[in-house]
Amino acid sequence: MTTSTSSLKGFRFPVLVADIGGTNARFAIVRDAHAQTKAFEPVSTAGFPGFAEAATASVFNHTALMPRTAVIAVAGPVTGETIPLTNADWVIDPKELIAQFGLESVIVLNDFEAQALALPGLEGAAVEQLGGGAPVPFGAKVVLGPGTGLGAAAMIHAANTWIPVPGEGGHMELGPVDAEDMRIWDHLERVGGRVGAEQVLSGSGLVRLSRAVAEAEGQSRRFESGAAVTEAADAGDDVALRTVACFVRALGRVAGDLALAFLARGGVYLGGGIPMRIERHLRAPAFRAAFEAKAPHDALMRTIPTYLVRHPNPALEGLASFARTPALFAVELTGRHWSAQESSAG
Numbered sequence: 001m002t003t004s005t006s007s008l009k010g011f012r013f014p015v016l017v018a019d020i021g022g023t024n025a026r027f028a029i030v031r032d033a034h035a036q037t038k039a040f041e042p043v044s045t046a047g048f049p050g051f052a053e054a055a056t057a058s059v060f061n062h063t064a065l066m067p068r069t070a071v072i073a074v075a076g077p078v079t080g081e082t083i084p085l086t087n088a089d090w091v092i093d094p095k096e097l098i099a100q101f102g103l104e105s106v107i108v109l110n111d112f113e114a115q116a117l118a119l120p121g122l123e124g125a126a127v128e129q130l131g132g133g134a135p136v137p138f139g140a141k142v143v144l145g146p147g148t149g150l151g152a153a154a155m156i157h158a159a160n161t162w163i164p165v166p167g168e169g170g171h172m173e174l175g176p177v178d179a180e181d182m183r184i185w186d187h188l189e190r191v192g193g194r195v196g197a198e199q200v201l202s203g204s205g206l207v208r209l210s211r212a213v214a215e216a217e218g219q220s221r222r223f224e225s226g227a228a229v230t231e232a233a234d235a236g237d238d239v240a241l242r243t244v245a246c247f248v249r250a251l252g253r254v255a256g257d258l259a260l261a262f263l264a265r266g267g268v269y270l271g272g273g274i275p276m277r278i279e280r281h282l283r284a285p286a287f288r289a290a291f292e293a294k295a296p297h298d299a300l301m302r303t304i305p306t307y308l309v310r311h312p313n314p315a316l317e318g319l320a321s322f323a324r325t326p327a328l329f330a331v332e333l334t335g336r337h338w339s340a341q342e343s344s345a346g
């Protein structure tokens with residue numbers, strides 16, 4: 001029943017695309033290679049025991065279309081015959097999904113690889129430029145997304161194809177830089193003996209950071225969630241405002257580090273659930289200042305554009321682009337492609 005292939009000539013439509021995050025499970029159907037992506041209402045990941053139940057509630061209860069292929073993006077590495085999610089209790093079992101939904105094949109990719117697949121096509125109202133110059137055509141692109149976790153991936157152009165490069169950039173080291181950071185970092189909880197970027201740049205990171213800011217200020221202020229922090233900041237709460245300011249500086253620095261690592265002259269894109277919720281803070285000069293403060297490369301950094309991703313479902317759009325035009329992308333499918341037949345899909 002299982003066949004893993006490293007290449008794919010084409011997808012059998014309709015294609016179900018899915019983006020399973022730690023908080024939200026999002027689904028869409030692409031009817032054929034020329035059709036628009038039809039997105040369904042997202043459902044809460046924790047509200048369902050697994051993929052099949054969530055897909056039924058979000059998609060199959062609302063359409064008679066039966067997909068022949070499923071392309072699923074998950075937070076976490078795809079390393080075995082079943083795929084446990086990093087930030088949720090689900091285990092994706094491609095063979096079971098093939099049997100249960102009569103699919104011909106299932107492909108499972110990393111969630112930020114899916115976001116990377118969307119980058120070449122994101123334009124117009126789907127993105128808002130936050131500074132820097134014009135993107136270099138076919139320059140490397142980077143996407144960084146604070147949400148339940150901190151995802152990151154690059155998109156490289158070579159040999160007439162776009163190559164998504166998933167990774168664990170969200171776990172890079174995050175150190176204090178200015179005097180305000182030094183005060184805060186003294187109080188920041190270490191996880192596994194260190195402060196990785198995700199421990200600050202995520203929903204739970206906002207809460208962790210707010211605790212450190214409050215302690216540094218000698219206050220006993222507590223917030224229950226990332227949303228509570230940003231809402232309090234909107235209401236003018238001092239601890240929450242300092243927390244968001246520190247979050248924005250840290251996001252600028254990590255985005256800048258990734259831009260340097262990949263020489264991302266095609267732009268750095270801010271995805272994930274949080275940037276859209278703090279958009280006015282990202283438009284203030286502090287974000288770009290932190291992004292550009294990369295001596296000896298500050299002149300280079302000033303040219304690199306940063307973008308806020310406004311598209312509501314960039315990962316689904318990326319998977320849909322891949323399904324419509326697989327030849328435009330070089331996606332390694334070895335060990336990530338399951339087929340109902342013994343032969344390879346397509």
Ligand SMILES: Nc1ncnc2c1ncn2[C@@H]1O[C@H](COP(=O)(O)OP(=O)(O)OP(=O)(O)O)[C@@H](O)[C@H]1O
Nearest residue numbers: 021022023024147148149203226227230272273277
């Ligand atoms: N108003 C808000 N301000 C700040 N953070 C928020 C707000 N609302 C939700 N969040 C945080 O956003 C996170 C959800 O992000 P997102 O929408 O990217 O979910 P996801 O796709 O399920 O996550 P991931 O793909 O990172 O696992 C939660 O941790 C939540 O605490």
